[in-house]
Amino acid sequence: MNTNLDEWNVEDPDFWEKKGKKVAYRNLWLSIPALLLSFAVWMMWSIITTKMKEFNFHFGMITPDMSEEMVKEQLAVINNLYYTLPAIAGLAGATLRIPNSFLIALGGGRNVVFTTTTLLLIPAFGVGYALSDQSTPYLTFAILALLSGFGGGNFASSMSNISYFFPKRIQGTSLGLNAGIGNLGVGIMQKMIPFVIGIFLFSAVGSGGEVVEDQPLAGLQNAGWIWIPIVIAAVAAYFGMNNVITGTPKLPTTFQGIAKTLFMVGIGLVAAAVGSYLLVGLEINMWLVLPVVVILTLLLMKYLSPGDIKQSLSKQFSILNDKHNWIMTIIYTMTFGSFIGFSAAFPKLCQDIFVYTDPANPQYVNPNAPDFLTWVFIGPMLGAIVRPVGGWLSDKINSGSRVTTYSTLVTVIATLAVAYFVIQARDSATPEAYWWPFFASFMVLFVTTGIGNGSTFRSIPYIFSKEKAGPVLGWTSAIAAYGAFIIPQVFGEQIQMGTPEFALYGFGVYYVICLVLNWWYYDRAGSGIEC
Numbered sequence: 001m002n003t004n005l006d007e008w009n010v011e012d013p014d015f016w017e018k019k020g021k022k023v024a025y026r027n028l029w030l031s032i033p034a035l036l037l038s039f040a041v042w043m044m045w046s047i048i049t050t051k052m053k054e055f056n057f058h059f060g061m062i063t064p065d066m067s068e069e070m071v072k073e074q075l076a077v078i079n080n081l082y083y084t085l086p087a088i089a090g091l092a093g094a095t096l097r098i099p100n101s102f103l104i105a106l107g108g109g110r111n112v113v114f115t116t117t118t119l120l121l122i123p124a125f126g127v128g129y130a131l132s133d134q135s136t137p138y139l140t141f142a143i144l145a146l147l148s149g150f151g152g153g154n155f156a157s158s159m160s161n162i163s164y165f166f167p168k169r170i171q172g173t174s175l176g177l178n179a180g181i182g183n184l185g186v187g188i189m190q191k192m193i194p195f196v197i198g199i200f201l202f203s204a205v206g207s208g209g210e211v212v213e214d215q216p217l218a219g220l221q222n223a224g225w226i227w228i229p230i231v232i233a234a235v236a237a238y239f240g241m242n243n244v245i246t247g248t249p250k251l252p253t254t255f256q257g258i259a260k261t262l263f264m265v266g267i268g269l270v271a272a273a274v275g276s277y278l279l280v281g282l283e284i285n286m287w288l289v290l291p292v293v294v295i296l297t298l299l300l301m302k303y304l305s306p307g308d309i310k311q312s313l314s315k316q317f318s319i320l321n322d323k324h325n326w327i328m329t330i331i332y333t334m335t336f337g338s339f340i341g342f343s344a345a346f347p348k349l350c351q352d353i354f355v356y357t358d359p360a361n362p363q364y365v366n367p368n369a370p371d372f373l374t375w376v377f378i379g380p381m382l383g384a385i386v387r388p389v390g391g392w393l394s395d396k397i398n399s400g401s402r403v404t405t406y407s408t409l410v411t412v413i414a415t416l417a418v419a420y421f422v423i424q425a426r427d428s429a430t431p432e433a434y435w436w437p438f439f440a441s442f443m444v445l446f447v448t449t450g451i452g453n454g455s456t457f458r459s460i461p462y463i464f465s466k467e468k469a470g471p472v473l474g475w476t477s478a479i480a481a482y483g484a485f486i487i488p489q490v491f492g493e494q495i496q497m498g499t500p501e502f503a504l505y506g507f508g509v510y511y512v513i514c515l516v517l518n519w520w521y522y523d524r525a526g527s528g529i530e531c
Contacts, residue, residue, distance in 0.1 A: 093152015101474025111257025337483025390454025
């Protein structure tokens with residue numbers, strides 16, 4: 001197989017049918033499982049943190065000589081630290097999407113997907129080891145959460161790569177399939193981890209070869225070990241995918257592609273580490289941390305990159321001068337940012353609202369609490385499944401902006417409904433009575449943001465040129481991914497204050513702003529852009 005494709009013109013129907021179609025779909029089907037595993041590793045903290053609380057992980061912050069009052073105070077601090085782990089993963093994943101947005105033009109699709117998928121093994125195996133001890137320091141988990149951001153970053157390069165393989169007329173469907181089935185990794189992870197920690201799968205054998213049956217944490221380690229299929233996805237990408245000339249004007253060798261990928265990912269990791277330290281170590285407000293991290297990442301890319309990389313980046317940075325890039329970034333953040341942020345925060349939010357219902361006693365467990373882990377995976381699964389529907393429907397009616405308009409309207413209504421049931425549950429002596437309406441309203445949120453994911457991505461190739469569309473797809477997904485950082489943080493802060501509904505009110509206002517922007521620039525008659 002020819003790894004580098006120096007002839008690629010999929011807008012030519014004859015070329016597409018004779019050669020392009022087969023190659024494009026092979027790359028798509030190999031891209032999807034790699035992206036699915038990326039999402040699983042990135043978002044695994046949403047479930048791991050709930051289990052860490054069940055298994056009394058205390059990061060060495062509770063000692064036998066502490067008074068009962070001191071223990072309660074520390075438990076409240078520890079509960080907030082649980083929220084910071086998915087937030088750190090969200091921050092890292094979103095930050096890593098920024099260099100990933102430009103990677104395909106530097107390293108080639110096949111080289112990038114292989115390298116970034118292989119990197120997932122580091123946090124996956126690390127989590128397996130860290131979960132073997134309840135007193136594992138918080139710093140260890142924070143570093144692993146940071147490294148799990150590899151999975152979040154992969155989305156930007158994956159979507160940018162697939163956009164080059166398909167003709168414009170079916171990009172809504174192809175990008176929707178890549179993103180939608182890839183997003184299924186969140187739901188699969190949220191169902192898989194609770195299942196595997198209940199059995200002695202990979203952790204059944206100890207370091208000396210003995211069978212481990214009497215260690216309560218043995219099954220918990222499977223939350224990391226279960227992602228071993230990453231190896232298969234990486235090997236498949238190496239031998240089955242291609243670098244294509246339209247995405248990478250100067251096709252690199254395998255070594256050059258891998259080296260450039262590692263360099264750019266390293267830059268993103270440094271910026272994310274700085275942001276995590278500002279957030280957790282110095283306790284600086286996240287709204288200040290966020291722009292600092294984005295600007296730092298761009299500056300590091302601009303001034304530290306070698307000459308050949310810097311030249312390519314300069315061309316791609318031109319999207320930052322395009323107002324439509326910023327408008328679509330705001331709109332897409334509403335869809336994907338909400339989807340991924342809710343996916344990260346939903347399990348812990350359910351636990352705090354329906355299980356640990358007494359703020360005065362952090363150890364109190366509602367005996368009638370719903371078994372939320374049986375159900376939470378459905379939301380991310382629904383959002384992922386309907387994402388290709390959003391792209392397909394946009395292709396069908398030839399208007400991604402129209403689909404975005406209607407899905408956003410329903411999103412606003414569902415957000416207010418969730419806030420209402422949160423208030424009812426908080427003020428009730430039997431909060432479990434409001435579980436099902438709360439759950440149903442949240443499912444609507446996942447569905448509408450999922451549909452919006454597909455419809456907004458379909459709009460981008462119609463708004464921008466072929467050269468700009470790839471970087472814009474990556475950039476918008478990068479900024480949107482900060483939803484996985486912001487939403488857990490916002491919910492964590494509001495849970496501590498006892499007003500989680502305020503977070504939802506804020507999200508609702510933002511959705512209305514996006515609704516107006518989408519209508520004014522793209523959906524109204526006379527906007528000048530048909531997308």
